[in-house]
Amino acid sequence: MTEKTNIYRKNLNAAQLEAVQAPDGPSLIIAGAGSGKTRTLVYRVAWLVEQGIDPGRILLLTFTRKAAQEMLNRVETMLGISCREISGGTFHSLGYRILRRQGGLIGLSGHPTVMDRPDAVEVMGRLIKAQGQDRHSEAPGRKDLVELISRINNRDLDFEQGVRVFAPQWENLIPRLNSLRQAFEDYKRQHFLLDYDDLLLYTLKLFADHPEVARTLSAHYQYVMVDEYQDTNLLQAQMVRALIQTHGNLMVVGDDSQSIYGFRGARVKNILEFPKSFPQARIVTLEENYRSSQAILTLANTVISFAAQRHSKCLRAHNPAGELPRCIELPHEEGQSQFIVSQLKALQKQGLPWSETAVLFRAGYHSFNLEIHLQKSGIPFVKYGGRKLTEGAHIKDLLAYLKVAQNPQEALSWERILRHLEGLGPKRAGQIVSGLLELPEWDSRIRFLQEYPRPQPQLGRLGEMLNLLGGEPLSPSAALEIIWEYYQPLLPRLFEDPEYRKKDIEELLRVSNVYTDVDEFLGDLLLETPDGDADSGQERLVLSTVHSAKGLEWRAVFVIWLTEGRFPSTHARESQEELEEERRLLYVAVTRAKEKLFLTYPLQGSERGGGWQHNEASRFIALLPEEILRRQTPMRENVPRVFQAEPPRRVVREDGGYPVGLKVYHPLFGSGIVEEPPQDRKIRVKFRSYGSKVLHLDFARLEKA
C-alpha cells in the first residue's frame, strides 16, 4: 500500500493528488488547459479500484467514448486489472442505452431508431410542404426550424417563450411554428424515431415517471465522474442529479475558460454554481500547465484576459519560455495555403513528424483550399469535424437497409432504399412505403414488394435480399455483408466516384466486426463520431475544427483564417455572449500547442459567387503587442491590388474590355484566358489549373496581364 501510494506521490502534484484521493461526496475539479486532467482522472479511477470499488460500478461520462476508452486502457496498464466493465460514453449514448432497455415503460417499445440531424431536417422539410407552404419569405427554412427547436429543447424552455428569446423575428408565426413542431413530434412517435434531444428528454421523462428506474441506476453506479463539465447543459445536469441521488458520489472536471458549446445549451453556470448546488463540495484547482511553452501560455492568458467574465484561475507554465508565437499576414487564401505547406515541409525537415502537427480553424469549410494544396504536395492528412463519415450518402444508404430490418416503421429509410431502384421515382416510392407501413409482419412486407407490379425484377430482388435479413437476428457484420453484396452492383449507377465510396464502405464493414448487436452498432455510429480509427497510428497531419480539437495537443499548431467574420464568426456578431464564446474558442485553439504556434490570416478572401472582399485581422489578435506575438508579412510585395467588395462597383462595358483570348491575371487562380466576353456582368475565364470559372464583374476586376 505504501509503495503504491508512492507511485501517486511520484507522478502527481499536490493538487492532483488531492483530487485523486478526494473522499466520498461531491467534488469539483477546475482543470485548466494542459494541467494533467486526463492523468488525474485515470489515477482517480485507479485509486477507487484499489480501494476495493468494483469497476463495474463506476460511471465515466466523457465527451466521446474514445476518450473514456483511452482512460480505461491507461488504468488497465497501470494496475494490470481489467476495467472493461466500467461504463463510459456520452450522455446521449447513455440515454440511448437506458431507453433501449427500459423505454417500454414510457411507450418506447421495439427498436427505436436514432435520427441524425440531416434526417430530422428532411422530415421537417416534408412536414412544411405538407402543411402548404405559402412561400412566406420570412418563415424559417426547415434547417433553421429544426435548429431552433433543438435550441429550445436543450434549455428546457417552453416553446413559445423560446421563440421569443431565440427568434424574435418569427414571433408572429408562433402558432404556425408550434403546429409544425407538434407535427414533428407526432411523426417521430409514429415512426419510432428519436432525435438527439429525445435521448436526453425521454431519459429524464423515464426518470420522472418511474423514479424507481433512476434509483436503481443510481444504486448501481456508486461513483459518477463527468469530464468537460463546462459543456453540459441543463438536461444533462438533471440526469447527473438523478444518477447520484442515492449516494452523492460525484466528481466533475472542467474549465470555465474552455466552454465552447453554448450554442447547444451548455451552461457555464453548471460549473460556476456547482458549489452552490452542492454546498459540501470539495473544490480543487489545477493551474500548473505541463503542455505549452511559457510564450504560448502568455499569449493564451492574454487572449482570455480580455474576457468580460472573470475566470476562476490563471495558468502557470511549467515549461521554459520557448519560441514566440508568430502571426503571419498573407495576401490571399492561396498565399495562406502555400505558406502553411512550406512551413510544414520545413518542420518535417527539422524532424517533426506529421502527426505532431495540426491546422485548426473555426468552421469545416475554412480548410477546403488548404486541402487541395496538401493533396498536391502529397502531404498525408486526416480531418476532424465538418462532415461526418455517417453523413455520406453511400453510408446512409447502407445503414438504411439495416435500420429498416430493425425498425420497419422507419419510412425515411424505406424511401431511401426504394430510390436505389431504376424506374422508381418519389411518387411510386411514397405509395409503396405507405403500403408497407400498413402491414404487420416482415414476411407480408416481402410478399408485398415481390407482388408489386411496376418496376418488377428490381423489387423482387430487393425482397429476396430483405428476406435474408428478416430471419434470426444477425450480427451487424453478417447483415452488412448481405446488404453490401446487394448494394455494391448499384454503386456505379448511383455515384460518380464509386471507387472512393467503396473504400469508405469497406472501412465501415471493418468497424462493424467489433459489434454483436445491431442496435448498439447503429447507436454508436450515430452518437460516438467514429473518426476513422483504423489507420490512426499512421503519420498524418491533422486538420480540425477547434471544437473537434478539444482535449488534443500537438507540438506545432497553425490556426488559420483569423479574420473578422470568420474567427470570430459573423454569426456571433449579435450578442456579447456569443462573442465571448468565440474568444474562448480561440483560447482553446492556442492552448493545443506545445512548442510552436502560428496564427495566420489572408488579407483578401473570395466570397460566394466569385466576389472579393478585404479582410481585417481578427479583433482577438489585432492589438496584441510584439512581445507576445511576433508579426510577419512574408509575401507583402506580391499583394495584388485588384478590387473592392463594396461600392463603388465597376461594371466593365461589353464593347471589348476583355475580348476572347485576352490573357488576364487573377489573384487566386493565376493567369487565365478569356473564353467568353462579359455578358450580364459575368465573364468566363479559363485558368490553367482550375479550369473554367465564371466571375462576376460587379465585384471582381481582372487585371490585364
Add this chain to the structure above:
DNA sequence: TACGGGAATATTTTT
C-alpha cells in the same frame, strides 16, 4: 412519372 442537366444558392460549431 422518371430522370438528367443546368442554374441558383447557401456556408458555424456537435450530440
Add this chain to the structure above:
DNA sequence: TATTCCCGTA
C-alpha cells in the same frame, strides 16, 4: 464547393 431546386424531355 456541394447541394438543392427547377425545368424540359423521354
